Structures are given as C-alpha cells and as structure tokens.
Amino acid sequence: MANIKEIARQAGVSVSTVSRVLNNHPYVSEEKRNRVMDTIKQLKYARNMNAVHLITGRTMNIAIMLPFVNHVYFSALMEGVGKGALSASYRLILCQTGYSQDKEREALDMLRNREVDGIVVLSSSISPSEIEAYCAYGPIVCCQDAGERQFSSVYINHTEAFRKAIRYLIRKGHRHIGFTVGRMDSPSTEARLIAYREMLEELGEPYRKEWILDRCLDIEDGAAIMERLFVMKERPSALLVTGDHVAAGLIYEAERRGVSIPEELAVIGFDNHPIGRMLGLTTIDNQLLQMGEMAFAILHEHIEGTQTAPVRHELDFELIERASV
Amino acid sequence: MANIKEIARQAGVSVSTVSRVLNNHPYVSEEKRNRVMDTIKQLKYARNMNAVHLITGRTMNIAIMLPFVNHVYFSALMEGVGKGALSASYRLILCQTGYSQDKEREALDMLRNREVDGIVVLSSSISPSEIEAYCAYGPIVCCQDAGERQFSSVYINHTEAFRKAIRYLIRKGHRHIGFTVGRMDSPSTEARLIAYREMLEELGEPYRKEWILDRCLDIEDGAAIMERLFVMKERPSALLVTGDHVAAGLIYEAERRGVSIPEELAVIGFDNHPIGRMLGLTTIDNQLLQMGEMAFAILHEHIEGTQTAPVRHELDFELIERASV
C-alpha cells in the first residue's frame, strides 16, 4: 500500500506538498498539484486515517450509547443524531449496552482513549455523577435530564408532560388513572411518578400499586396489558401508556376482546409514532427526532469549541388529540 | 494527558515494559508490573488508541452500511450484526446512506482508509461489481445475494421464498394474487418477480401491473393499500406483503373498513416481526437476526484470516401459518 512518501517520490515533490494537496491547502502550484493528483490516482493511494487521527488528535467519530438498537424509541433518536452527524461529516459509533454498566463504561472509555471526539448518551443505567467523571476527556451530551452537571443534556420535562396528559384525562372525566412504564427505576419514571402522586392527592384517590404496569416496552407487552387489567378487582378507566407501540398492542387487544376505546378504556400514548397516527391514538409528541438532532448540534458546538459551558436544553412537547380518549 | 513515556519515567522503567504491562505480555516481573499499574492509576493514564491503530494496522471497528436506521428490517439486521460484534469486541460504525451512491462509496472508502477492519453491507444501490472493486482493501460481507463475487454474502433465496408463499396461496384456492414491494429496482424484487411470472404462466393469468404495489415500506404505506385496492376494477384476492409492518397497516385498515381477512383478502407477510404474531399474520420468517449474526461471523473469519475465500451462505426460511390466509 502506497503511502505519502511514495507518492512524493513518484511525483517528484516533497511529502509536504502531497499533504497540502491532500488537505486542499492553498499555495501549491497547479502543475505540482496535478502531478500529485495523477500519481495518487495511478497508485490508487488512500490515506491512512489512523495516522491522521493520531497527529490531529481528532477522529471525526462520535459514540452513541444506547441499550438496544432494535427499539422504535432509540431508532428515532438515533435517526436524529445520525442526521446531524451526517451533515457535519461525523461518523457514529454504535455502543449497544443492554444497560450493562460495564458496557456503558466501555463506551465512555472511548472518549478517554481518543477513539471518538464526543459521545451522545441516549439512555444509561450508571449514575449521572459517574458519567460526569468522564467530562475531563471530552464533550458528553445526554438525552435525559440529569440536573446541573458538567455535561450537557437535551430532554423533555417528563413531569410536565405527564401532568398535561393527566389534566387532559381529568377534564374528560377520568378519576381512575393508571400508567405503564418501561422500567420502574428509570429517571423518566421517577419524573412521572411526581405528577402521578400529585394527581392522586388532588383527586383524593389512593395509590394503587397494581395500576402502575411495569415492563411495558413493546407492542406485545401492550397486548398483554388487557390480560393484566381483567384480573384486577378494580380497573382504571384510563391508561397513560409510555410508548405508542405499547399503546398499539393494547388497543389491538382491546378491540379483539370487544373492549371499546375510549368508552371503556381511554388511552394516551407517548412518542407520536406513525403507528399511533394510524390507530387514532391520542398521544404526546416528545420530539424524538429533534431531540437527537439537538443532541448532536450541542455536541458539535462543544467539539468545535463554540460552546464550552454545559448546556441544558428543554424541548417542548405537544398533546395530540385523536380518538383514544 | 500523560503518555506511555511519562508513565515509564515516573515508574522508573522503559516504555517497552509499560507497553508489555498494557498488553498483558508475559515476562514482566511482578514488582515492575505493579509499579507500572500504580502510576497508570495515579496519573489516570489512558491509551491513545489511534497510535495503536496506526502501528497495529487494525482498529477493531467494522462499518455497517444501510440506508435507514429507523426501519424495523434494518434494525433487526443491525441487532444481529451488533450481537456478533459485541461478543467479539468489535465496534460498529454506522454508515447511513439513504441509498445515496456517494454516501455508499464514502462508507466503502473507510475500508481503503484503514478506518475499519471490514464492512457489512445490509443494502446498497451501487452495483455489486462496484462493491467488488473494494475487495482489495479488506473483507466485505453483503446481506443480499450478489451471485459469484469476490466478497461474501449471506442471504435468503427470495425467489424460493416467494414461490413457497405463492404455492401456499394457490393451495388455499387463490388465483388472483398481487404483491407489494419496497422499491421496484431492488434485487429482492427482481428475485420475486421471477417466481411471480412463473405463477402467472402456470395459472394462465395475465400480468396486471397495478397488482404490484410499489413503495410500500412502513405501516402507513400498508394502510394506504386499501385505498389503492378499492379503485381497482379487478381486485386480487390475496396479497404477498413484503414486510410485516406493511401487512399490519393493511390489516388494520381492512378491519376498519369492514373488509374481512382472510375471507375477502388473504395476506402473507415477511419478516416474522412481533407485530405480525400479535395480529395473527401468516408470514415468512426470513431470519433477520441470524442473517446479521452470520454476516458478522463470516466477516470475522475473513478478518482473522481463518477464511480467505469468499463465502456464499444461503439461509433457510420458514412459512409460519397463522390466520391471515
């Protein structure tokens, strides 16, 4: 494999001239530039980017840390990050963790090891303070609200969003409201619980543990909810479902069993995914695409040095009224 | 940022010894090893992997080229590739192309530039022969049948799979069969058309261009199919739908409009996605997860040098009978 030295020799110029041509520097005579380009083509020369990375200290790679690839929520976020990265000529290195803390640390280590210029954390199970320790090695942007930190974050206010959904249900006459979560110990679940307890107090309703349906992640989990509802002594009249896919499963199964929506069970989704639009699902648009794009945009500013202080960016959300409430 | 030289100085050893410790080489005395490890911890030393990549000529990165991230078909494949990569400690670099040929070439260029040790092509729009030109720079594995090539491929026989689905429909009494495709000019569409024309001839049915429904990629495209069917003078009694999500949209919309499935319209899907299981969709399991895993496995063998000749691996498929036919 030819290297820059070889090109220089064959073209009868110095390595610096070749390097200048390679990097589109000015101050190279047309004649030499052409001569260099010709031999590059002739010898099918290709730069060894690892050498470039070493000397420049930049890789144009950023890491994207997420638990699963095969999930609509993360796909949508990834799409957004990817869009931003693409237009800025950055590459995405996938760090699929499955919420393994070791894998998460490995991902962060890429920053220490100079393998990436920055990292976007879509979701993690290690603590924000542990993430914070990596800020010394390069910019980090999280897609979750982590409070005041040395790293940036882009997020929606889950408490507010949940509150809005709850108020909407109450306005529609509901008092018996349950909700689903992906996992009980996630930050967004915590944020939602705040709004939920607030509502219970306001309505004077008791906290019914069984109305908080854990481990609802995909469409089949949604379908399984109906079964769980049927065995309850007392059933909620409305359900806040954190994920349009989960809601889709629920709606499908409800129709199959002859439970009419919204009359017998009202449903509000989250994510505003196409599947929900098709089903007439009332949902909260949490701007996943924009969140991903924004995450990259901020990271990019940090990398470029345009922005050095950590940024906290709260995105808007929107209640989209359709026919499931 | 401390480097290996600094560690050597502070620990009172040579850089070679530090390097040996770093790489778990034998022939280092316990005493020096500990001394080195201590100073590494003390100075919070982290290797600059770019230097390692440069000298070793390997990056432990592989590129994964695909048009879209946010699509179930590619998510599933990606999950498979990622699984394999994870267990072999390889990283995935996402190359989202949107079927732009320039972007596809850029992805392949990563191989030339030594940024990756290999590349998995999930789907591309440039020709197999153009891909073949990159074989000189490193191993490539395609998830489509590209015929006899210098690169490896993992695929299912789409003609056979389609034939099987068609035979099944015929056995169930159908003669008027249409099908959907993602894009008209894809290799898999071509493969399917072979089986399709074969069937038409066998049944003595004419080729009806309108029964081949183009641009069906996601759930909403599926829902839109009903509208397209209604305006036809003559309607197919069965539809082969290339993607369970598309089929899901179709089924949902059919039910909404009171078209009973399978009585008035029989549907066979592809992919065996959870959504299809929920809907009772008869489908063909095309082993996406296994395909991804296999693609990585073969690539890995090429990288390791265990396998130098190109491999063509045809995966099995399976017709899963449920209730939509």
Added chain:
DNA sequence: TTGTAGGCGTTATCAC
C-alpha cells in the same frame, strides 16, 4: 511556493 525535519503515541525488533 516548496522542502526539511520533528513529532504524534504506540508496538515491534533485537540486543543484552
């Protein structure tokens, strides 16, 4: 406008 030379941070080689 061009070339020389030094350095980026490792690992590999070889001598001791």
Added chain:
DNA sequence: GTGATAACGCCTACAA
C-alpha cells in the same frame, strides 16, 4: 526480563 531504537504514516512549523 529488560531496554534502546526503529518503525507506523501523516501533519506542520520553520526555513529557504
């Protein structure tokens, strides 16, 4: 076991 020293391939002062 250990340590010099030469690569790896490129970029970039600095000098000319």
